[in-house]
Amino acid sequence: MYKLIIFLQVIILIGSSISYQTDYVWYCRDDVYCLPLKNHNKQSTVQAYNNQNICRLMCGKFGGLWPKPTIKCNLEKSTVGVNAELIRFEYPQSDNGIREYLNEVSFLFLKNINDECGNICNSPSDTEMFIRLSISELSDLKFTHDTDESYQLNISTSDNKINVLISSKTVFGTRHGLETLSQLMVKIVDDKGRNGLVTVANAEISDKPYYRHRGLLLDTARHFIPIETILKILDGMSINKMNVFHWHITDSQSFPMEVSRVPQMHFNGAFSSDKVYSQSQINDIVKYAKYRGIRVIFELDAPAHAGHGWEWGNKEGLGNLAVCVDNQPWRKSCIQPNCGQLNPANENLYTVLRDIYQDIRDYKEKGEFFHMGGDEVFMACWNNTKEITDYMKSSGYELTTEGFLDFWSEFQSKALETYDSISDEKIPMIMWSSELTHPNNIEKYLPKNRYIIQTWLPDTSDIPEKLLNKGYRLIMSTKNAWYFDHGFWGITQYYNWKKVYANTLPRHQLVLGGEVCMWSEYCDEHSVEFKIFPRLNAAAERLWTNPTTDLKSAEPRFNRQRERIITRGIKTDAVYPEYCTLFEGECANY
Structure with missing residues (x-):
């Protein structure tokens, strides 16, 4: 009926x-x-x-x-x-x-x-x-x-x-x-x-979609992105049938996520009291996304990329929860300022993690993946921290690359056990590609039935193929095509929509899909939409359709989609002179 x-x-x-x-x-x-x-x-x-x-x-x-x-x-x-x-x-x-x-x-x-x-x-x-x-x-x-x-x-x-x-x-x-x-x-x-x-x-x-995982990563820690802007980005994703909002919500620069069980995290870690995502706001975003066909995957990056928000441990009698926080000169302790890395030698760390995980569990959809981070661990930070090296020696770890990988693996195992202790289901965990996930190391440290690897490597790397051959599931964020922060710092190159569209992923059953990444070192609420759109549109067709046709046939429809998202209130960058939109096909190779 x-x-x-x-x-x-x-x-x-x-x-x-x-x-x-x-x-x-x-x-x-x-x-x-x-x-x-x-x-x-x-x-x-x-x-x-x-x-x-x-x-x-x-x-x-x-x-x-x-x-x-x-x-x-x-x-x-x-x-x-x-x-x-x-x-x-x-x-x-x-x-x-x-x-x-x-x-x-x-x-x-x-x-x-x-x-x-x-x-x-x-x-x-x-x-x-x-x-x-x-x-x-x-x-x-x-x-x-x-x-x-x-x-x-x-x-x-x-x-x-x-x-x-x-x-x-x-x-x-x-x-x-x-x-x-x-x-x-x-x-x-x-x-x-x-x-x-x-x-x-x-x-x-x-x-139906070719790839099941079609995502956008948004970093809201290096610059706080207001709720209204996030909702607009979700609107733009839904128009393109993108189905994963990967929320990189914390980093060493700030911890803007409200944690009801450990309020010290956002009290100490947010840029200001009005730059915190409250419980109700986070729940609203998850609901808003779902109505638009989008899942929200939360990331708590660890053990690196953890500084502000973790400094209160000593004051509360819990010891150093993180080390190297705000160290200078920063190049000796981290990849970029400000520094900070978790302290796995402190057992109190896992108690705090447990409380944070419980809040994240309450926010996310039941059964949804959780992203545990795991990128850019800086061995020199741990190696220059006496508390860490003393713990490693007493545990039988050598102060070598292999020893630090073993130490890191101990943290990862304990973190996974901690999450499992507050969950009635063993959900898949996502981790960034790193030394720990290198094909020569991964089977020693990370079981393939629990971990999905998100690779952030150039398209010339053979590591994804080697991981697939070992039976690991992948989410791919091709660094030299789908990193939307590139072209605005250092020697990085800007990738136009054609480069984004042309980026192909392996046609393999273990490739779940991919994500474009909008890291926010060089964008904020005033520029982030322009840097995402309309390039995200190009990635969306790659992930939904995985087309074999050339750019020639895609360009008019791409122009139409750009106009469509403008009509629906999304801020979007221009891709070429207006003449080229009016006179389609007359600007070949522009």
Whole structure:
């Protein structure tokens, strides 16, 4: 049984939309590019469209869809008007949690098409749209790495009625289907200057992601990123069907996460009292993300990248929880200022970790991965700390590279045991690639059934292949393509959207997917969106579709997606002169 939900009116929201010169019409060249045609002769045999985005909808196999579907995509080359006030939804019968989720994603769909329309859809039309949502698995709202995100979308038009069927196994596939439907709806302006919408008259789409893990890492420790900005970034991710928000929430520079069980962490570690993510805010972000088809993976980087927030141990009678904090000259104690590294020689450390882990457990979805960090451990810090070296000697560790790896491994084992002690399930743990995870060392220290390795290596490295051959699961963040902080410091190079798009991952069952990384040394709330977008769009199609086609066919759809995220209120950088957007295909190799 189904219950009919009727939306009689689209809520009007403040925003803006993209428009081009009205003295142009547009035509599709080579079934790829939409180009302007001035003073078009109506007797011409060339099919002309009154704006570039309608042309993009009609041009090419995938129209303006981003990322492009992976299984089937048949779009009829004709359009039909849509009355935004006559859109109705039919839901399957379900419990209140599922119903709430479907209400929310339906509202977001209406908001998105309203943004596309310019926030006032007043062009008259008697064509109604009826959207039926068919979901085969309605048992719960659990959203994990294994959740099925596939969907099928069918559109048919007859008798002034557009029938839409979105079929999926889970509500998360439904969400993706609604996102695709919204991308098939384009603004028009009638001869009286009124805004309206058109969509394709008929369509068949079958789609599922190539990679299960499609993520963005955001560092909120080196610069505090306000909640409002994080929500905007999540909006941009959802438009691109990215499904993992990797929250690098703490580092040696600051500890801005509220920990109810150990409030000393954020009291001592935040830049200021108003730069703390409260419990309610963190829970709101997790919920907000889930409505947009995004999982949140928390990272507590350790044992390195741990300074501010850990200094209070001596004062509270717990000893040194961290060492080398704020050491100068910093190059002798860490990779970058300010320094700080946990003190595994202090047993009290694990008591504190246990309390922090409990708070993180409460924040995150049950069954979700946890990221334990593990990158850039600086052996010289430990080697120059008498408390550490005395402990190592008494434990039989030599003060050599191998001895420090053994010591580090002891910390990692105890940290894992500590997490397991507060959890009723043994969830997979993620760690950054490091000396500990090197193919020559990893099997000695990290069992493959518990650890997923996130590699941050250049595309020339053979380490990922060697780890795959040993049976380890990987998440890949190709350093020389998907590090979005590069190009703004040192000798690093900026990677444009084409470089991001062209970065391929191994087609291997143990490669779970990848993440682009926005480290925040050189960005804050005023610049972070521009540095993420529109390059994240390019990574999104790589991870959803893993296309074999070239950039030529992707570029017009990429341009359309950039305009789309602007329309929905996301700040995004320009990628080339406006001429190259208007005259697609004329700026080859720009």
